[in-house]
Amino acid sequence: MPAANIEVSETPLVLYALRRADDALILGHRLSEWCGHAPMMEEDMALSNIALDLIGQARELYTYAAKAEGKDNDEDKLAYLRDVRQYRNLLLVEQPNGDFAQTLVRQFFYSAFADLYWRAMMTSRDATLAAIAAKSEKESAYHLRHASEWIIRLGDGTDESHRRAQAAVDHLWAFTGEMFAVDDGERALIHAGIAIDPGTLRGRWLTTLSDVVGEATLTLPQNDWMQQGGRAGRHSEHLGHLLSELQSMQRTFPGQTW
Amino acid sequence: MATPNTPLWEVFIRSRNGLAHKHVGSLHASDATMALQAARDIYTRRGEGLSIWVVPSTAITASDPAEKAMMFEPAESKIYRHPTFYEVPEEVGHM
Amino acid sequence: MYTQALNTAEADDRSLEDAGRAAQFQARIDAEERIEPNDWMPAAYRKTLTRQISQHAHSEIVGMLPEGNWITRAPSLRRKAALLAKVQDECGHGLYLYAAAETLGTSREELVDAMLAGKAKYSSIFNYPTLTWADIGTIGWLVDGAAIMNQIPLCRCSYGPYARAMIRVCKEESFHQRQGYEIMLTLCRGSDEQKAMAQDALDRWWWPVLMMFGPPDATSQHSDTSTKWKIKRFSNDELRQKFVDATVPQAQYLGLTIPDPGMIQDAEGHWRYSEIDWTEFKQVLAGNGPCNRDRMAARRKSHDEGAWVREAAAVYAAKRQARQTAQAAE
Numbered sequence A: 001m002p003a004a005n006i007e008v009s010e011t012p013l014v015l016y017a018l019r020r021a022d023d024a025l026i027l028g029h030r031l032s033e034w035c036g037h038a039p040m041m042e043e044d045m046a047l048s049n050i051a052l053d054l055i056g057q058a059r060e061l062y063t064y065a066a067k068a069e070g071k072d073n074d075e076d077k078l079a080y081l082r083d084v085r086q087y088r089n090l091l092l093v094e095q096p097n098g099d100f101a102q103t104l105v106r107q108f109f110y111s112a113f114a115d116l117y118w119r120a121m122m123t124s125r126d127a128t129l130a131a132i133a134a135k136s137e138k139e140s141a142y143h144l145r146h147a148s149e150w151i152i153r154l155g156d157g158t159d160e161s162h163r164r165a166q167a168a169v170d171h172l173w174a175f176t177g178e179m180f181a182v183d184d185g186e187r188a189l190i191h192a193g194i195a196i197d198p199g200t201l202r203g204r205w206l207t208t209l210s211d212v213v214g215e216a217t218l219t220l221p222q223n224d225w226m227q228q229g230g231r232a233g234r235h236s237e238h239l240g241h242l243l244s245e246l247q248s249m250q251r252t253f254p255g256q257t258w
Numbered sequence B: 001m002a003t004p005n006t007p008l009w010e011v012f013i014r015s016r017n018g019l020a021h022k023h024v025g026s027l028h029a030s031d032a033t034m035a036l037q038a039a040r041d042i043y044t045r046r047g048e049g050l051s052i053w054v055v056p057s058t059a060i061t062a063s064d065p066a067e068k069a070m071m072f073e074p075a076e077s078k079i080y081r082h083p084t085f086y087e088v089p090e091e092v093g094h095m
Numbered sequence C: 001m002y003t004q005a006l007n008t009a010e011a012d013d014r015s016l017e018d019a020g021r022a023a024q025f026q027a028r029i030d031a032e033e034r035i036e037p038n039d040w041m042p043a044a045y046r047k048t049l050t051r052q053i054s055q056h057a058h059s060e061i062v063g064m065l066p067e068g069n070w071i072t073r074a075p076s077l078r079r080k081a082a083l084l085a086k087v088q089d090e091c092g093h094g095l096y097l098y099a100a101a102e103t104l105g106t107s108r109e110e111l112v113d114a115m116l117a118g119k120a121k122y123s124s125i126f127n128y129p130t131l132t133w134a135d136i137g138t139i140g141w142l143v144d145g146a147a148i149m150n151q152i153p154l155c156r157c158s159y160g161p162y163a164r165a166m167i168r169v170c171k172e173e174s175f176h177q178r179q180g181y182e183i184m185l186t187l188c189r190g191s192d193e194q195k196a197m198a199q200d201a202l203d204r205w206w207w208p209v210l211m212m213f214g215p216p217d218a219t220s221q222h223s224d225t226s227t228k229w230k231i232k233r234f235s236n237d238e239l240r241q242k243f244v245d246a247t248v249p250q251a252q253y254l255g256l257t258i259p260d261p262g263m264i265q266d267a268e269g270h271w272r273y274s275e276i277d278w279t280e281f282k283q284v285l286a287g288n289g290p291c292n293r294d295r296m297a298a299r300r301k302s303h304d305e306g307a308w309v310r311e312a313a314a315v316y317a318a319k320r321q322a323r324q325t326a327q328a329a330e
């Protein structure tokens, strides 16, 4: 029965696409959990739009990963038939929504990176990745704008919103280091001009963060100890629950078309 | 406790370059920046727009429908303002 | 429907108002003129519309919950994106409709508060649970299908802002119904298990969907005021019959059986359905449907938990305004 996990031949390129696809899907999924429950209807609309952008990015990246792998996997098999240890997303994106502040700080940290990342990736020698980057860059730029405006309002709003926003910043900070890490396989892709070195983005990322966080009257933590492991399939406990929900239909009714 | 009101904004969208901004609806937002973002997320999901204006609803001054006769009817009799009022022989061609 | 089942027109108390103005108003309606927000209108017209439009808006928003229940479990990425976009659209519909209702002079916050306090109604259909993926197909196909049937005539409603909102809504709705039908078609062309899932969903949703159109004309407490004011253009039974006639061939194409063994086609080609269980309808409307309490609890939770966010935005806006004023004064 094909409800068992699929096997993926993780060549550096396949793994590279898969990691970004998993980031987009898991974060999109998290945001979609808000639909119908946001603090105001205008935000139901906004968060759903961002979720749809991310799910769209995930689909393109999965399709590309499947093509690069050249077996009979496809976007749905990659999304629905890998378990926690096979998922390659950042720990940051799988963190639960928490309150609105936590969701928006998570989005802000990620989008501030994604905006720079996709813009840089537009020059990738890999035509598909460059095309995905061109589309994703515009989307991420808006996600960053939206999140920044909220960080400023929550930070510089009421005492309660300030406290919640600062708590979210403090809590999620340790998950940001992973965005800039590179392993050997990725290093080879960077040399080949297919990938970019995310380490080179960290300075500008920090500038964006400092600007917005400063305007929001919040502070960034001093602690540099960063959690790692998502890229290698060592996740937090949260991802398993997310996947059991995300994958429930495909796991319960193996091999069917929906 | 009653929920406090969030300001109301009127949304105008230019659907294509060359066309004027057209009123499409309204929304609630705490300030102009948020109103603009909300307008984008609510009213342009299907590529309906290239440009958005948001205006606080309170900033709009509207004519009173009860004064419709005084306001608009006097224009109706000025038919000489329309080109069709004037006669130009057909031989002259389009003018 | 989203509104009309629940709605009784206000008593027409025009005698209390300027009779001349009222006659003029009715003449405008009769001439198919649109009434706009600042126009004079009878108090009862305003009240009826405020109630109808806001109930419609509440229905769109509460209606996000049963389908939202499956966004995180949609069986493919394509279905996930479509469902999320669909539920998001319903939120948009709620927003358009609240905005239309507000033009009559009651703020959205007041309207929402009334709903959260249990003082306003929303469509009974959303008090039924979504148990399987086939329910998502069935809702798109039948619930949105029934809504479209009701909403198309509302595009010609006498009140301008409501009619304009409905035009926007109707444009978006046809995607909803088509995505629902496509889900059903995929299930019906799939395995036996999938087909059984589709039939089960139809069995559970059929009668509640027919109830969406509201009580039968014979017992309906609708005065003809709504009709006279051109808010309502077809009776409950007329719309219900139109819906059934359109739906039966669609079900046949899917190879599904409508759970009404007594249904027959009459000489004119209309599908005559059996007696509807109005006791159930009344109970659901009275708050005793399978999900009434859950739906209200979910809406209240979002509202309450969002209060600090709305407050933060308001306080920030005031601070920014003050800073700008101070700067301008320098």
Ligand SMILES: [Fe+2]
Residues within 6 Å of the ligand: C060, C063, C090, C093, C144, C147
């Ligand atoms: Fe609807």
Ligand SMILES: [Fe+2]
Residues within 6 Å of the ligand: C060, C089, C090, C093, C169, C173
């Ligand atoms: Fe709708």
Ligand SMILES: [Fe+2]
Residues within 6 Å of the ligand: C090, C144, C147, C173, C176
């Ligand atoms: Fe719909």
